[in-house]
Amino acid sequence: MLFRSTTMETSPWSLEDGTVVYVSARHNLNIWSASLGSSQPRPERETSDVNFNLTPHVSSDGRVLLFTRRIGQSRSAWLHDRSTGLERKLPLPDYTALVLSRDGNRIVYSFQAADRQTLIAYQIDTAQSRTLCDDCGPPLDWSADDTHLVYDSGRPERIGILDLNTGGRATLIETPGHSYIAAAISPDQNRVAVVDRTDSDHSRILLAGIRNWVAESSPGWIDLTSDRAFNDKPAWSADGRTLYYHSTIDGFGCIWAQRFGTNGRPNGAAQEVLPLHSARLTSSLVARPSLNLAIGGGRLFVVLDEVTSTLWLRRLRSTRPAP
Numbered sequence: 001m002l003f004r005s006t007t008m009e010t011s012p013w014s015l016e017d018g019t020v021v022y023v024s025a026r027h028n029l030n031i032w033s034a035s036l037g038s039s040q041p042r043p044e045r046e047t048s049d050v051n052f053n054l055t056p057h058v059s060s061d062g063r064v065l066l067f068t069r070r071i072g073q074s075r076s077a078w079l080h081d082r083s084t085g086l087e088r089k090l091p092l093p094d095y096t097a098l099v100l101s102r103d104g105n106r107i108v109y110s111f112q113a114a115d116r117q118t119l120i121a122y123q124i125d126t127a128q129s130r131t132l133c134d135d136c137g138p139p140l141d142w143s144a145d146d147t148h149l150v151y152d153s154g155r156p157e158r159i160g161i162l163d164l165n166t167g168g169r170a171t172l173i174e175t176p177g178h179s180y181i182a183a184a185i186s187p188d189q190n191r192v193a194v195v196d197r198t199d200s201d202h203s204r205i206l207l208a209g210i211r212n213w214v215a216e217s218s219p220g221w222i223d224l225t226s227d228r229a230f231n232d233k234p235a236w237s238a239d240g241r242t243l244y245y246h247s248t249i250d251g252f253g254c255i256w257a258q259r260f261g262t263n264g265r266p267n268g269a270a271q272e273v274l275p276l277h278s279a280r281l282t283s284s285l286v287a288r289p290s291l292n293l294a295i296g297g298g299r300l301f302v303v304l305d306e307v308t309s310t311l312w313l314r315r316l317r318s319t320r321p322a323p
Contacts, residue, residue, distance in 0.1 A: 019313050028306045029286060031056045031067055031080075033299040034274055036237065041274055043281065043304060047080060047087075054290035054303050059104025060238065062297015066100040066107065068290075077109070079124070082297075092122060097138035101146050108149060110138045119151065119162065133162055133169060144187045148213060152181065159183045159194060161213055172215050173208060184234040184243070185210075191264060193224065193234040193243055202227045205234055205245055207266075224258050224266065225249075231256075235293040235300070240264075244273070244293055244300060246283065252276055253283035255293070255300065274300070281306055 014020055029052040034041035047053040052070040059065075065080040069089075077090040077098055092098075096109040107122045119133040137153040137160065146164070150172060153160040159173035159180050173180050173194050181203070182195040192210050197203040204227040209216040225231040229249040236243055243258045255274035261267040276283050283291060285305045294301040 026307070027285065029053060029290070029303055030306065031065065031301055032281075032304045033301045036295070036298050036300055041300075043274070043302075045306075046082070046301065052290075053078075054286075055098065055292045056294045056301040056303065057098060057100035057292070058294040058296035058299075058301050059100060060102045060296050061104070062299055064100065064104030065301065066098060068098065077107070090122070090124075091127065099139040099142060099149070101142055102144060103146065106146075108132065108139045108142075110136070110151075119149070121164075132164065132167065136160060136162060136169065140183050141185050143185050143189055145189070148185070148189075150183045150185060150192070157181050157197075159192075163213070170213070172210070172213070175218055182232055182234065184236055186236050187238060187240040188264075191240075193236070193245075195232045195234065196227070197232075198227045201230055203230050203232055205231050205243075207243075222266065225270065230288075232288065233291060233293040235295050237295060238298075244295065246291065246293060246302075248284075250275075250277075253286070253291075255302065274302075276304070279307060 012020055030048060031046040031053050032043040033046050034043050046065060054068045054070065057066040063083050065082055067078055068075050069078045075095050077092045078087055079090060080087045092109055093111055096111060098107055098109045100107055105124055109120055111118045111120055116135045117137045118131060119136045119139060120129050121132050122129045137151045140150045140152055142149055149162045149164055151160045151162060156179040158171055160169055161172040162169045179197045180194050181197045184193045190210060192208050194206050194208060195203050196206055205224040207222040207224050209220060229247055231245055231247045233246040234243055241260050245256055246253060247256045254272050254276050256270045257273045258270040259267045282305050283302065286303050291303050
């Protein structure tokens with residue numbers, strides 16, 4: 001070891017006089033947001049912390065922001081009140097998958113116990129918890145009326161649906177030979193966007209109709225993207241006329257949007273709405289489990305890595321014996 005540092009040192013190069021040239025990079029992962037009403041949205045930082053802030057979820061009005069914060073080996077749940085700027089840590093287990101209700105009053109999280117994934121509801125104002133399901137999977141999305149929850153289940157993955165009033169559960173999306181890793185229910189609750197993973201670098205987003213919480217058969221599903229890249233993290237606009245998602249189709253990790261007509265079918269080709277081509281502010285270096293899209297209050301929330309680098313020259317002490 002030549003020297004120690006709290007940043008990431010890369011690209012070392014040794015010169016003839018014993019000088020070592022290297023790059024010192026610092027990564028700051030925070031929640032950022034951008035206005036959906038702007039033709040050229042500019043990301044604005046929502047959290048500012050030396051620790052990593054990940055997996056954002058937001059209430060429909062954009063007031064309550066739920067996220068996980070990594071401090072050392074800990075990964076805990078935090079709430080950020082965007083109207084006051086106040087943050088507080090929640091008394092929930094570390095390393096849990098979380099979703100926030102549309103009204104921002106409740107959280108559902110999964111808890112691994114032995115070989116089971118328990119789903120637990122947490123009421124924010126009273127700090128009361130109750131078990132919803134003792135053998136489901138990580139939660140993915142709430143329905144607009146807060147009566148149903150979709151979750152990830154099984155291997156290969158399929159999408160389950162849980163009735164929060166009755167506790168009844170069923171499989172919503174399942175196809176032999178396919179692995180469905182994410183789902184987002186449209187605001188009208190008549191459609192669900194699902195992510196079908198091909199391999200670690202490729203996935204596509206499909207649109208399936210649903211009626212009475214039963215999905216139509218797969219021949220009627222619509223391909224919203226190809227599987228030539230990794231397309232995931234679907235999130236609906238409040239009016240259900242646009243589906244936003246994260247894609248690596250242009251070689252970067254950017255935000256794309258697919259518009260829909262009044263008939264609920266795609267209207268034209270998808271468009272890149274938030275290009276993230278800069279090495280300084282990027283989503284490409286964020287691990288997929290930590291990356292999430294959330295929409296509330298007319299804004300889109302996403303995890304971005306703000307990278308700052310410094311070029312250093314360091315003269316090493318000579319190890320040659322004196323003549």
